Amino acid sequence: MAVVFDFVAELELPSFWQVMVGLGVFAVVLSLLILTIIAKWGSYWLQAYMSGADITMKSLIVMSFLRVEHRLIVTAKIMARQAGLSIDRNTGMSTNRLQAHHLAGGDVMNVVQAQIAAHRAGIDLDFDRAAAIDLAGRDVLLAVQTSVSPKVIHCPRSEGGGSHTLSAVAKNGVELRVGARVTVRTNLEQLIGGATEETIIARVGQGIITAxxxxxxxxxxxxxxxxxxxxxxxxxxDANTAFAIVSIDIYDIDVGENIGARLQSDQADADTRIARAFAEGRRAEAVALEQKMKAHVSRNRAAFVLAEAKVPAALADAFRAGPLRRLRKDSSSTRPRIASAHLDDHSKSLSSTSTLTPMNTITLATPCYVLNFDKVRIGPTLMPNDSVSSYHVIYGFSDKAPYDAFCANSPRPLTPYPLVKGYLQNQIEMAPDVTHLVVVDACGPQDAQLNAVTMQSVFDALKTQSPHVTASFRLTLNPDNESYAVEPLDEPALS
Known part of the structure; x- marks a missing residue:
């Protein structure tokens, strides 16, 4: 204890002037600090104090450290106080809540303006719900304005070059094009998590089409x-959406196509094609049966010729054997009736055959089809002198196999079409001075020689259902200009 007392006794107390100088320095530093605080935050504090916004100097200093804009918070609280909103520190729009919302990335002014609008319109919207709507990415001020003043949505939405009307079909198959306007207001209770305008448009469109x-x-x-x-x-x-539908108004309705009739027409076309396919199959079977019968006729005719060839030898044997000679002596006045009738029929058959089928006649199958290119019946290219001579030539085909071969050799896309009597008659009557020809069963567009018949002979053959026509013209290809020269065939001499 003696040591301590000795140490205290050795200390020198500051003099009066030293104490006064220290107090003066402290007062100057304190004054500078107070002047700095007043210069930086004094105007904001005074503005809030005079407006009754309840913002302390401590809160302003904390805002500086948190990098929160003072003017934003002060202005927001002054607006809320002047609008009559609660700015209580515990339950109302306190400074700490505004700072927290700003730091969370929210729009403080938008939230305050939305609360003011809701308060004026009598809508129950507290700060916590408004802040939650704003942080969810929705425009809370626009939502309140839409809740007060409903907005109109066009159905369907015509933005982006889309259709301006909805298309729906009634039970009788007639299409109606409808445009609607949907009046909605915001449902603040379901604004968080509720569906947007696109869902409303889709549901309204679905309901209109169903109706x-x-x-x-x-x-x-x-x-x-x-x-x-x-x-x-x-x-x-409007269930589970952010809007409540006020009304749905139809502003445009037009009558469109008869979808049911078009579908029936398409079905009829499909049935027609199926029927044509079955008819083509039956026609092919009939042609095969005809060829089979012709083969039977040829075979029987050959057997008949062989049997006729044996008749002279049998007669010679009968003469040599003697019975026929005796029979002839007994009845020399008459011939056997059966033999006479047989010989007469044979001679008539030979004479008629030599008269009907000359050796130089070219017999062709009757054409039943033509080929179309761009809905025009095609034909060979004629030389200029033949064109001046007024020849009109088209390709004709007797069966599917010839026109399939022609199409395979042609570079153009061709379509087979039936050759009907009405077309032939119209061509003949419209240009009686022109020689109308049909080239039968050409293998390709560059054949060296083609056989042709007149349209009149084809018309007569189709009318009488004759399977064959006789060629009367020949077309010869000129390789220099890839065109055909037409020349008539010599008329066969009848015997």
Whole structure:
């Protein structure tokens, strides 16, 4: 203890002037600090104090450290206080809540303006819900404005070059094109997590199409368009959405195509093609049966010729044997009736055969089809002098195999079509001075020689159902200009 007392006794207390100088320095530093605080935050604090916004100097200093804009918070609290909103530190719009919302990335002014608008409109919207809506990415001010003043949505949405109307078909197959306007207001209770405008547009479109599709005829819808909106609005289209539907109004309705008739026409065309395919199969079977019968006729004719060849030898044997000679002596006045009739029929058959089928006649199968290119019946290219001589030539085919071979050799896309009597008659009557020809069963567009018949002979053969026609013209290819020269065949001499 003696040591301690000795140490205290050795200390020198500051003099009066030293104490005064120290107090003066402290006062100057304190004054500078107070002046700095007043210069930086004093105006904001004074503005808030005079407006009754309840913002302390401590809060302003903390905002500087948190890098929060002072003017934003002060202005927001002054707006809330002047609008009559609660700015209580515990339950109202406190400074700490505004700072927290700003630091979370929210729009403080948008939230405050939304609360002011809701307060003026009598809508129950507290700060916590408004801040949650804002942080969820929704425009809370626009939501409040839409809740007060409903907005109109066009269905379908015509933005981006889309259709301006919805297309729906009634039960009678007639299409109706409908445009609707949907009036909605924001449902603040379901704004967080609720569906957006696209869902409303989709549901309203679905309801309109369902209402039109359930109508018996399109005339029922045209008489009472309100049935569309009534049928659509009664289905709870605004469930789990951020909007409440006020009304659905039809502003445009037009009559479109007869979809049912078009579908029936397409079905009829399909049935026609199927029937044509079956008919083509039956025709092919008939042609095969005809060829088979012709083979039987040829075989029987050959057997008949062989049998006729044996008749002279049998007669010679009978003469040599003697019975026929005796029979002839006994009845020299008459011949056996059977032998005479047989010989007469044989001679008539030989004479008629030599008269009907000359050796130089070219017999062709009757054409039943033509080939079209761009809906025009094609034919060979004629030399200029033949064109001046007024020849009109088209390709004709007797069966599917020849025109398939022609199409395979042709670079153009060709379509087979039936050769009908009406077309032939029209061609002959429209240009009687022109020689109308049909080239039969050409193998390709560059054949060296082609055989042709007149359209009149083809018309007569189709009319009489004759399977064959006789060639009367020949077309010869000129390789220099790839065109054909037409020359008539010599008329065969009848015997």
């Amino acid at each position: 039109i599709g359930s109508a018996e005829t399109h005339m029922d819808v045209l008489e009472m368009p309100s049935t569309i909106s009534k049928g659509a609005i009664t289905n709870g289209l």
